[in-house]
Amino acid sequence: MSNRIAIGGGALLVLLFLVYSSFFVVNQRQQAIVIRFGQITDVKTQPGIYFKLPFAFLDADRVTYVSNQELRLDLDNMRVQVSGGKFYEVDAFVVYKITNARLFREIAAGDVSQAESRLRTRLDSALRRVYGLRGFESALSNERVSMMKEVRSDITKDAESLGLSITDVRIRRTDLTKEVSQQTYDRMKAERLAEAEAIRARGNEGAQRRRAIADRGRIEIIAAAQKDAQILRGEGEAERNRIFGEAFSKDSEFYAFYRSMTAYAQSLGQGDATLVLSPNSEFFQYFKSEVPNTATPPSSTEAVPAQAQ
DSSP states (O other): OOHHHHHHHHHHHHHEEEEEHEEHHHHHHHHEEEEEEEEEEEESSSEEEOOOSSOOOSSEEEEEEEEEEEEEEEEEEEEEEEESSEEEEEEEEEEEOOOHHHHHHHTTTTTTHHHHHHHHHHHHHHHHHHHHTTTTTTGGSSSSHHHHHHHHHHHHHHHHTTEEEEEEEEEEEEEHHHHHHHHHHHHHHHHHHHHHHHHHHHHHHHHHHHHHHHHHHHHHHHHHHHHHHHHHHHHHHHHHHHHHHHHHOOOOOHHHHHHHHHHHHHHHTTSSSSSSOOOTGGGGGSSSSSOSOOOOOOOOGGGEEEEEO
């Protein structure tokens, strides 16, 4: 009785093992490759439960799983040369997906690292070619989008030969190397200094022009003021002479006497000066006892100053 139970239990275990070995599950993140005696017999891309031959240890049906998700390959610190001879340090990445699991198994043995190694080589070559056709500033301008599209176009065919589909190519960073960065800094510094000198020169030119305009305005204002002053001075002299003429015409004798007194004060008030004059000179006519009848005052120029003794 016990033997029958043992045999029945063993048969049940074998049956359960056969059933377990005859099914496999594919989830939404996977693809399944069914291999029978070393040959790919089927590829399952949809999630579900599938049947296969048991006894995988006898090389019957073996199932290999590959990713059904988008994968990312990064390429960092890549040194590329542009058409001008300068160098960039570039970080880029490519997003890809295994769309042909059969081909992926046959070419890359189903190994993602092996496929990425080959894809990395093609991406490196494409980036060098695209950068090499462009100048120094292209990667920093709007042309960067077209560069990424060109790199994607270059590696698409090679990726398809590995069973891969390229979803996107991105350039994350484009920096100058230290040598080129210093050269660029020096060039930009020289350009800014030249621009500053040009601005300073234009400023000096403008300042000189405005200074000349201001000086000319000042000269014109002074000249106009001097002209007005001369006119006013002439008008004042004329008014003074008119007043003197009116005064002289009213009392000519008093005017002659006033002029004589003024001449005496100017001639005799010279300190230690000596005058040599004739006593009968008209200069001393108001010192005489008789008042002269003439109305003509003595001129101060008749007094001849002699050298001081």
